Amino acid sequence: MRISFLLAFTLSVTAASAATVEKFVIDGKSVTLKVPENAAPGKPWLWVGEFAGHLKSLEEGLVDKGWHVVYVGVSNQFGSPASMEVWEKLYAEMREKRALSAKPALLGISRGGLYVNAWTRLHPDRVSVLYLDNAVCDIRSWPGGFQLNAKGKGSLGDWNLYKTVFQFESDAVAQEKSLRPADGLLPALKNGVFLVSVHGTADMTVPYVDNAKVIVDFWQKEGGRFKAFPKEGGDHHPHGLPDSKVLLDLLSEAAK
Numbered sequence: 001m002r003i004s005f006l007l008a009f010t011l012s013v014t015a016a017s018a019a020t021v022e023k024f025v026i027d028g029k030s031v032t033l034k035v036p037e038n039a040a041p042g043k044p045w046l047w048v049g050e051f052a053g054h055l056k057s058l059e060e061g062l063v064d065k066g067w068h069v070v071y072v073g074v075s076n077q078f079g080s081p082a083s084m085e086v087w088e089k090l091y092a093e094m095r096e097k098r099a100l101s102a103k104p105a106l107l108g109i110s111r112g113g114l115y116v117n118a119w120t121r122l123h124p125d126r127v128s129v130l131y132l133d134n135a136v137c138d139i140r141s142w143p144g145g146f147q148l149n150a151k152g153k154g155s156l157g158d159w160n161l162y163k164t165v166f167q168f169e170s171d172a173v174a175q176e177k178s179l180r181p182a183d184g185l186l187p188a189l190k191n192g193v194f195l196v197s198v199h200g201t202a203d204m205t206v207p208y209v210d211n212a213k214v215i216v217d218f219w220q221k222e223g224g225r226f227k228a229f230p231k232e233g234g235d236h237h238p239h240g241l242p243d244s245k246v247l248l249d250l251l252s253e254a255a256k
Contacts, residue, residue, distance in 0.1 A: 019034040020037075021033070022034075022035060027085075027086055030073045032070070033070045039068070041066075042101050042255075043098075045070060046068070046069045047070055048069065049106065049108045050112030054240075055107070065248065074086050074115070076161060077115075078139065078161075078165055079114035079117065082165075084118055087119055091123075101128070102126060103127055103255070104126070105128050108136075110206060113137050124188035124191045127191075128254060129195075131196040131198070131247075132215065134199050134206055134208075134236050135197075138211050139178045144174075148209075150209050150210055152203075180214070185215065189218070189222050195215065195224060195225065196227050198229045198241060200230075200234025202233050203234070
């Protein structure tokens with residue numbers, strides 16, 4: 001498909017983050033890009049899988065440090081090949097036209113984990129940090145809601161949509177053919193991708209034990225670089241940490 005860029009307009013400039021917010025379109029999908037007043041060396045950037053702006057203090061803090069922050073709206077695609085085609089084109093825009101770093105940090109909040117994990121599998125050499133925040137990593141857990149080590153609440157409507165998007169004709173086929181959390185991630189680990197997990201230990205929507213924990217355990221077993229931030233007794237919300245400074249410092253160091 002032809003890439004269509006509708007470079008639009010500045011929506012706002014906030015004194016706190018000194019970010020110019022640009023809106024444009026790639027292949028009919030809306031893109032939001034926060035541009036710092038002065039880019040940091042190497043032009044680091046954060047790529048948000050879903051729920052852009054939800055971790056406001058983290059995004060603004062990174063912009064203050066000279067990062068770009070980008071999000072493209074391919075919701076309800078569950079990290080599908082079609083959604084990754086859009087990501088490929090956005091990556092080309094960020095690299096070829098804006099000269100941003102070849103290795104963005106990826107932020108997967110909740111179902112956004114499906115997108116950042118999909119990209120990391122496809123391009124293990126194009127990721128600096130894989131940050132999973134109460135992230136969906138096993139589609140059977142959410143939206144499937146099936147009994148694994150734990151049983152999440154699930155979402156029947158989203159599960160049915162997932163089967164449609166991936167053309168699975170039944171629950172059984174979908175469960176059998178769906179990727180497991182750590183599938184295909186060894187090349188990323190070997191490429192030095194730094195894994196970050198922020199998770200509530202009592203998440204009833206996306207149980208940690210069946211999602212990010214599988215990847216954290218894999219990273220640990222294989223000697224990968226990682227840092228986990230368990231929130232004891234925490235549920236699915238809120239995301240992030242009460243004080244974002246530790247994440248700001250960690251991402252800034254790991255993305256170098």
